Amino acid sequence: TITVEKTAEENELAGKRIALVMQFNTGTFSAQYVQGVKSQVEKLGGEVQVFASDNDLAKMSSNLDAAVNQHFDGILLDHGTAQALQAGVQKAIDAKIPVVSFDSDLKVPDVTVLEQGDQQMAEMSLNKLAEDIGNKGNIVKIWVAGFAPMERRQLAYKAFMEAHPDIKEVAAFGTVSNNTALDIQAQMDAVLKQYPNKGDIAAVWASYDEFAKGAARAIQAAGRDEIKIYGIDLSDEDLTMLQDPKNPWVASAAVDPTDIGRIQVRYLYQKLHGDTTEDKIVLEPVFVSRDQLPSEPVTTETLSEHVPGWGGSEQGYTDWLKELEQ
Ligand code: SR1
Numbered sequence: 001t002i003t004v005e006k007t008a009e010e011n012e013l014a015g016k017r018i019a020l021v022m023q024f025n026t027g028t029f030s031a032q033y034v035q036g037v038k039s040q041v042e043k044l045g046g047e048v049q050v051f052a053s054d055n056d057l058a059k060m061s062s063n064l065d066a067a068v069n070q071h072f073d074g075i076l077l078d079h080g081t082a083q084a085l086q087a088g089v090q091k092a093i094d095a096k097i098p099v100v101s102f103d104s105d106l107k108v109p110d111v112t113v114l115e116q117g118d119q120q121m122a123e124m125s126l127n128k129l130a131e132d133i134g135n136k137g138n139i140v141k142i143w144v145a146g147f148a149p150m151e152r153r154q155l156a157y158k159a160f161m162e163a164h165p166d167i168k169e170v171a172a173f174g175t176v177s178n179n180t181a182l183d184i185q186a187q188m189d190a191v192l193k194q195y196p197n198k199g200d201i202a203a204v205w206a207s208y209d210e211f212a213k214g215a216a217r218a219i220q221a222a223g224r225d226e227i228k229i230y231g232i233d234l235s236d237e238d239l240t241m242l243q244d245p246k247n248p249w250v251a252s253a254a255v256d257p258t259d260i261g262r263i264q265v266r267y268l269y270q271k272l273h274g275d276t277t278e279d280k281i282v283l284e285p286v287f288v289s290r291d292q293l294p295s296e297p298v299t300t301e302t303l304s305e306h307v308p309g310w311g312g313s314e315q316g317y318t319d320w321l322k323e324l325e326q
Contacts, residue, residue: 013272013324016046016074018265019067023079024055026178027210028235029257030078032300033102036261037076043325044269046073055176057084064088068095074268077101079147098271102264105148112267112277116255117285118149121232122156122207124253124287129203129230132250136166137202140191142184142211144174153207153232167202170195174211184214192222201227204248209233212249216241219248233257234288236299243293251289256300256311259283266316273320286310 018041025034034050041048051067053060061084067075068091075092077085082105089108092099102114129139141157144150161169171191177183188204195201204219204227206212212231219227227248234242234254241247260283267277286309294306304310 013269014045016041016044016269016272017072018046018048018074018076018268019051019070019072020048020076020078021051021053021060021063021067021080023053023057023060024176024178025050025052025078026055027180028237029209029233032235032257033078033261036258037265038261039258040262040265044265044321045324053080054178057081060084061088065091068092068097071095072097074272075099076264076268077104077106080104080106081146081148082106098268100264100268100271100277102260103147103149105151107279112271112279112281114260114264114267114281114283115152116149116260116283118152119156121253121255121285122153123160124285125230125232125251126157126160126205128251128287128289129205129228130160130164130167132228132230133167133202135164138168138170138195138200140188140201140204140215141169141172141207142174142188142204142215143172143207144176147176150207157205157207170201174207176208176210180208180210181214181217184211185217186214188215188218189222192218192224198224198226203227204229206231206249209235209238209252212238212252213241216247216249220246224248234300234303239293239298239300239303242288242290243295243297245290251287253285253287255283255285256303256313258300259311259313259315263313263316266318266321269321269324270316270318275318281315283313283315284309 038048051063099111173187229249231252241249
């Protein structure tokens with residue numbers, strides 16, 4: 001008989017039940033983020049249950065309560081507002097259930113909040129837009145209020161517009177629904193009809209990949225290939241669009257969404273282990289434009305071969321976490 005000695009960490013952290021409470025789980029960014037969460041938890045020997053809230057903050061709040069009442073070992077939050085989550089998060093903390101949040105505006109002691117470098121992503125995409133249109137022309141802004149990452153991106157947009165007086169915003173819209181890309185496509189189509197001539201619109205700034213997808217479909221359908229899109233986020237589907245020379249979406253600033261999920265889990269496990277983690281973790285974005293990409297298909301798994309700094313982040317790892325994975 002071979003007896004395998006388990007380390008203290010293995011005994012303590014094996015078989016954890018992790019709840020992932022999401023404000024919305026539609027779109028390819030969310031799908032790859034969930035994939036990252038699940039793969040990291042499974043590597044550490046645990047299991048994940050996703051609580052989807054269909055972009056309904058009241059439902060998210062009751063999902064969080066359910067996760068606490070069902071005594072999950074750890075809770076991951078994705079989006080949501082402090083107003084909707086604060087009370088439930090406090091219940092979790094009081095019940096000694098650690099919480100790590102991504103993209104919420106929560107400020108609760110003991111809760112670590114992850115965010116992407118949102119202002120930096122907005123600056124990266126807007127600077128490329130300005131460069132490509134020669135710092136002048138009419139632009140369309142696709143953005144929505146009420147989400148923590150959007151509010152941060154807006155700060156950079158405001159500063160950018162102030163610094164570029166010859167760039168004019170002629171239309172601004174945005175909505176998050178259960179079919180965001182389709183809704184945005186309809187809205188972009190209406191804007192194209194309002195500005196029907198070549199030169200009326202120089203470029204589109206899309207602050208979320210589902211926005212870029214909808215805008216791209218409308219621009220292609222209208223045959224307005226003079227209008228280019230500068231976006232935020234990068235999933236496998238987004239990369240296919242960026243690589244297609246006929247697609248108007250030419251550049252995007254992003255953090256690998258799978259990495260975000262993995263990193264969030266690592267911080268949760270640090271908390272489960274009793275480690276002290278920072279209140280706020282900011283993930284470094286990367287800028288990707290079509291001219292950096294090869295002609296053969298790339299995925300978010302292989303993109304690092306062409307774009308330095310993409311993916312494969314070691315953030316949140318500790319030596320004992322790596323050992324536990326083995
Ligand atoms: C409506 S908020 C959408 C954003 O959440 C994540 O931060 C992604 O980057 C996406 O753009």
